[in-house]
Amino acid sequence: MYNLLILDDEPAVVNSLAHNIDWEEQGIAHVFKATSAVQALELMREYRTDLVISDIRMPGMDGLDFTEAIRSLSPHTKVIIISGLDEFRLAQRAILLNVFRYMTKPVPYMELVQAVQEALTALESELEQHQLLENAGLAMDSARPILQERFLQQWIVRGGGKTAKGPTSLDPCGLEIREDDPCLLLLVRVDEWPREDTDPYQRLKLQKLVGEILFHGTPCIMFNDFERQLVVLVQQNSEAKLQAAKRYMEGMAELLLSTAKRSLGCTLSLFWSGRFFAAGTVHEEYIRLKERARFTLAWESGIIQGAAPEAGGWDEEEQSLFGYPGFEQWVERLDKTQALYHLRHWFDGDGGMKPARTYDMLLLLYNTVSASLIKASLKRKVPLQEWAKEETSIFYAMQIPATVSRLRAWALRVTELYMDYMLERSQHATSRLLAQAKQLINSGLLEDFTVQDIAMKLHVHPNYLSRLFTRETGITLTEYTVMLRMEKAKALLASPGWKVFQVAEEVGYVSVSHFNRTFKRHTGMNPKEYQTSLAVPEQ
Template identity: 25%
Template sequence: MIGMNILLVDDEEHVIDGLREMIDWEALHIDRVFTAADGEEAWQLYCSHRPDVVLTDVAMPQMNGLELSARIRREDPHVPIVILSGYDDFEYAREAVHLSVSRYILKPAVFTEIQEMLAEVIGDLEAVRKQKQYADEFSRQMKHSIPLLREQLLFDLVVTGGAVVTAEQLRFHQLEDELMTGGLVVTIGLYRTDDARFASERDWQLFKFSVANIVSETIAAADDIPGGCFLLRYVEDRLPLLVISMNAGEAVLRARRLAEAVLESVTRHLGIELNVAIGGWFGKAGQYRASYVQCCDMLRSLDFEGYHRIVSADEENDYAASMAYDPLKAIRLLSGTFRQGGWGETAEMWREMRGALLRESVPLGVAQIAAISLMSGLTLELAEEERENANRFLPIVQDIYKHRSKEAVVQLVEDQLNALLEQFRQRESQQRPSHDCVRKLIEQIESRFAEPLSFSELARQLHMTRNHLSYLFKRETGTSFIAYLTSYRIERAKELLNANRYMIYEIAEKVGYSDAAYFSRVFKNATGVCPLEYTHSQRQ
């Protein structure tokens, strides 16, 4: 416990001497005892030393104890004041209560009683101080934590889309109401090229940290942005910012100026390859994630356009107009169409991709990467059953990198694609009719529905890939393998329920579900009622 000071006030010298000598001040953790013979002297001592506790008589010359207490209360409403008086007049007591004195002790009082009273007062004072200390520490920690909590709230709002922001949350996170009135997201995409400066992960993270600092300084230096722009944390190598403005045009203008300033500053100081995407403006905070998603889509498209570019969702330029065409998405779609045997669709999609890769703005290196990605996807689809297709992928990659023009790269891919298409046509024409494979698969379901069925294992037994068998099954039945199996199991379960001979868990096991609770959920999803409700409805 930290040592305290006390001020003793009484015009009777023997009372003061007795208090000084008889009270165990050390036990009370009192380091210094100040004394005064009247209220005026006591007031001067109080102003000079600010004692932690005041013990005063009432009747004294020049200024009485109640007048002294009133002055002290105007200066400090919390300091403990103890009245020690020989007067038991009601008016004195009422005034003491009005002044919020801690204790009122009547003379004569034994010193042990006075010490006990003082111990209680000092104990209360310590408790109040500790509470204040805890509150101050909490406030200090919250002051330190609020920026982190605010950044997490904004990150959830923009990136994950999982935050619901209330007025109370705005106040707690020290955010203005303008946050809810509209804004857009700007996302800076960094590219870790083969520059030797980025060789180690540590160096790359340091460069990312430097970029974030430059962005923060750029925001602070802009006259029309501070307070209306929030820098979030990285999502991999993308740095999102939220620009707030209830006016869409103003928000886009601010974002454009910020993007230009960041692009120029990062390029000049760090020499890092980057692009900047400006998402669309949305009038509700719950829609900010849509702006961020737009930024991500635009940055993916810019991967095929080069570096040091700014693209906005609100601009009618070549980039914005081409957002419907995502090269990486196109590669995935083409691969999926190819493996399902959509020859005409595959050719049409390739023609669209071919035109995109041959655009003047697409660098040779980007076209080579796209070509390798496409051939990789198609080769891996064939690798399950034709090992030689996987083995010939490496020479194709080498050939792609040997060519020094986009036209040659695109022609090589087209030749390979035509060869694979022809190979697929021949293989499908030699296979048994698709309805025969589907019939055998349905027979397996009907005979083994109570067992754990592996679609991959069934496909191997039929000497087909999972993707191709899935495509044929859905084409013939109009539904997926899982949906068909579930439907068949539920129909068998209904028959067993109608028999009224088995418990729910027994029925679950008989139709292929080891967990009765899970079976009940599946049954209800399929029929709209749980197994017991179904049984009751059949009995009525």
């Protein structure tokens, strides 16, 4: 998101431009208003300004003089001049000042919005094509000498080395660090860097990006720690100046993340201290930042984190995710749809429900998934490696994946692996059980047996057998038995010489009347009628 400054000596014009256009829809987060060039410059010194819309005729400093004044203050800022005069001299000077667009009044809102969009596109393009990436290799020796980096690693990362007291330099390398002046520490962590091996200067380019975008015009010291994270130390001679630098850094952090992703293909996480401190305690501040980064999993969009987040769990609504039925119950029931549905909602959120963000909550998700799948697997007497295959090592390592996207992908992947394997295994067991039940029915067709008798022989509960048989075949066990008896009865009645009472007895019926009623219900006619319908008429 970008920041816009509107400058005009008429307040009504400023308010009209500020409120009659949906700036947020154009990608602009903050709109600052000024009615004089002096007021506008004060705002620009305090806040990052990406775009200026300015009138040209104003008392004191006009729009073009103002444009000339801001070039040294904020060189990346795009300027759109609106003039009531169509004078070649003014337009020519605007071109010399590199004004992005010179527009004459009246300017329709649609044309102004179009000009703003083009200015923001040009700003993005300039950031990508800027020389900070092209000359990184040549600037290596002057930007970060090896001696300075070793000293900083020893002093800030390891907490070693002696420091002088007072305003003199803290080290023999020429670094201007003063003992008592306030400092701010920033930690830049690279979470995803897919193209690192293709360019040996990738990290130098990143360092150049950080310095130019986050700290443009503000002196800072940058070096890589032993974990390949970029550490930035900013020091000013007053807290007011350091606060201004911090505000600028916060405003540009989102732009750094998007530029690094687009230009270098890397995803960043930014962590900075929530307070100012003296240089003598920089090692302790680094340790705090390092621990905070260690327990913050990366997100695909990157992380921007100032003061340490407050501790705490989910709200009551979110805690209900672990109620009954929860993930463990869906795993036990082999309900793949519900298990995956809840996993996605825990990670992604849904409607008013917030996704899991803190390290503790993500750790809870990891342990919930791991424990549920391992417990269910052992309960079914299936070895973990039998279904987890190459994912088994993550279970045995008991180590949470490094990024949220990897954790999410792993959780969904292992859940699907378990469900698919167990469902296929269950289907095989079901098919085998039904085949055994049908075989018992066929072999005992003449016997007066019950569902309980069959279930007992198969060592399962009668209710389970009944539900399973009905679900898989669409009919009950009793209906299946009657169907087999009637099919056999039809075959016997079609054979010469068979009487109805003989057929009834042959298919297991003691009562002929009961047989007649059942046969008619099944075929629509009684046994005698059925035999007659099959008789061949004499020629």
